[in-house]
Amino acid sequence: MAGMGRIPMINAYILINIRVGKIEPIVKALQKIEKLDSIAVVAGEYDVVVRLGVEQLEDLLEITDQIQMLEGIVKTNTQIIEKEIAV
Amino acid sequence: MKIRKKYLLYVLALLSAATGAVVVSIDGIISSLYVNDPWELGLSEFLVGSLITVLLVALLSVPIKGKSLGSAIDPSFSGLRFVKKKEIGYHVLAGIGNAFTTIGYFLVISLSGGESTTVLSFTYVMILYMLVIESISEKNAPTIAEVQSSLIVTFGAIMASMSFTEGINVGLLAIVFLLLNPTWVIFSICQRKLKLMKIDDKPNDAINIRLWNVIFTTIFISILVFFVKPVCFFNAMQTSVDHFWIIALSMGTTFFSYVLYIRALGMGKASVVQSLNATSLLFAIPITIYLSIAGLITAALYEGPAQLIIKIIGLSLVVLGVLSFALSEVKAYVFINMEPGYPIKETLDKIWDIKGVESVSVISGKHSFLARVRTRTLGKGYENILRKLEAVPGIESLKWASVLREWDNI
Numbered sequence: 001m002a003g004m005g006r007i008p009m010i011n012a013y014i015l016i017n018i019r020v021g022k023i024e025p026i027v028k029a030l031q032k033i034e035k036l037d038s039i040a041v042v043a044g045e046y047d048v049v050v051r052l053g054v055e056q057l058e059d060l061l062e063i064t065d066q067i068q069m070l071e072g073i074v075k076t077n078t079q080i081i082e083k084e085i086a087v
Numbered sequence: 088m089k090i091r092k093k094y095l096l097y098v099l100a101l102l103s104a105a106t107g108a109v110v111v112s113i114d115g116i117i118s119s120l121y122v123n124d125p126w127e128l129g130l131s132e133f134l135v136g137s138l139i140t141v142l143l144v145a146l147l148s149v150p151i152k153g154k155s156l157g158s159a160i161d162p163s164f165s166g167l168r169f170v171k172k173k174e175i176g177y178h179v180l181a182g183i184g185n186a187f188t189t190i191g192y193f194l195v196i197s198l199s200g201g202e203s204t205t206v207l208s209f210t211y212v213m214i215l216y217m218l219v220i221e222s223i224s225e226k227n228a229p230t231i232a233e234v235q236s237s238l239i240v241t242f243g244a245i246m247a248s249m250s251f252t253e254g255i256n257v258g259l260l261a262i263v264f265l266l267l268n269p270t271w272v273i274f275s276i277c278q279r280k281l282k283l284m285k286i287d288d289k290p291n292d293a294i295n296i297r298l299w300n301v302i303f304t305t306i307f308i309s310i311l312v313f314f315v316k317p318v319c320f321f322n323a324m325q326t327s328v329d330h331f332w333i334i335a336l337s338m339g340t341t342f343f344s345y346v347l348y349i350r351a352l353g354m355g356k357a358s359v360v361q362s363l364n365a366t367s368l369l370f371a372i373p374i375t376i377y378l379s380i381a382g383l384i385t386a387a388l389y390e391g392p393a394q395l396i397i398k399i400i401g402l403s404l405v406v407l408g409v410l411s412f413a414l415s416e417v418k419a420y421v422f423i424n425m426e427p428g429y430p431i432k433e434t435l436d437k438i439w440d441i442k443g444v445e446s447v448s449v450i451s452g453k454h455s456f457l458a459r460v461r462t463r464t465l466g467k468g469y470e471n472i473l474r475k476l477e478a479v480p481g482i483e484s485l486k487w488a489s490v491l492r493e494w495d496n497i
Contacts, residue, residue: 004497006340011448013448013450013457015453019275027494031494032464037495038493038494038495039493040418040420040490040491040492040493041490041491041492041493042419042489042490042491043442043488043489043491044421044486044489045422045486045488046488049420049488077452077453078452079450079451079452079453079457080450080451081437081448081449081450081457082447082449082450083432083448083449083453084447084449085435085446085447086290086445086446086447086459
């Protein structure tokens with residue numbers, strides 16, 4: 001769940017592909033980014049799925065940029081949530 | 088990530104567990120010292136409880152800086168509100184379920200001499216019932232791990248309640264298995280359905296659900312007691328006045344235990360919170376020993392070393408069973424792509440209706456939907472989720488990505 005006390009207006013998933021052997025250091029670096037709600041290492045087409053909530057698109061750009069600058073990132077794919085139903 | 092918040096989650100869940108143990112202990116004292124009749128006590132708890140809950144919810148509705156005080160507990164809460172038409176059916180069923188559960192609960196307290204560890208361990212037997220209902224209603228065969236956990240909890244609870252001097256209390260077990268747990272399952276299912284509802288385009292809030300549940304339960308428990316034991320109906324009115332403060336303490340603590348639990352659920356994973364909640368049994372042990380020594384409950388907790396060892400083994404089994412049940416789950420993301428020409432909103436609802444789907448998002452980009460799913464095993468994930476997703480009209484392709492490890496910003 002999104003962090004309490006802040007109401008993000010834009011929620012998004014960033015799907016990340018990572019170079020072999022770089023998952024661990026990248027996850028550690030991702031953990032330091034404040035606005036990420038969850039980080040999941042997954043099996044399949046992508047290596048890591050990140051969920052985040054920001055107040056404006058500018059912040060999303062900033063975080064995507066921050067992630068892309070990490071050593072070992074092959075590709076990021078940002079998917080903005082338009083509508084959501086959740087428990 | 089702020090580590091402080093992580094500790095806050097643990098503190099909240101453990102506080103909820105501790106207050107839960109305190110509630111059962113207070114009820115044990117009331118039952119042992121003041122009101123031994125479970126019908127009378129059940130009704131008076133809800134008569135006093137309605138008043139206390141309305142007052143507490145009214146307090147939480149006070150606006151501070153444009154937001155209600157209660158929104159700090161549940162962000163969806165914006166103040167006390169009337170029950171909506173679509174909620175009534177579930178509130179009625181939950182109220183009936185809770186009325187019977189309450190009578191069963193006080194019968195167990197009365198028969199166990201106010202011994203909270205016995206009462207608490209029996210409440211976890213609900214897992215077994217949930218599993219059986221799921222197997223019958225959804226033709227969903229339980230996994231070995233599920234059967235194992237639920238049997239560990241059930242046998243643990245029976246062991247924890249055994250007494251060498253009084254033997255196995257058949258009446259107590261009958262109430263637990265035939266009244267307390269089946270009606271609790273009805274109550275829990277309805278509560279969950281209510282929590283999943285959208286009210287004015289926002290998720291339903293736990294505070295109003297709790298308030299209306301207390302009110303509906305009071306109505307049904309009054310009817311039940313009036314027809315089954317009319318004498319107790321009138322006695323309960325007097326009891327509510329005579330023992331108002333201690334009953335108010337029990338129901339007020341119940342409210343905070345519930346609220347802390349919901350607050351913890353909002354901050355972290357449900358499985359972790361539920362596991363931590365099972366520790367209420369461990370909190371109950373010292374409280375029960377103290378109450379027993381102080382003579383505040385009638386139960387004789389210690390009958391000799393053999394009985395004590397059996398009790399500790401039983402209680403440990405219950406905690407372990409709940410832990411393994413809550414933590415053995417597979418989570419995954421499913422990336423879904425749609426063919427053009429199908430309505431997005433209807434497809435979203437069809438995906439959401441599949442059991443095991445925790446959240447589903449319409450996303451812009453490479454994929455059409457991203458569903459977050461939870462299942463007991465990968466085999467069940469295929470049977471119950473993937474095959475059902477494949478049957479949704481308009482879905483062109485599906486990609487399953489099992490979560491290997493994850494971190495939440497709690």
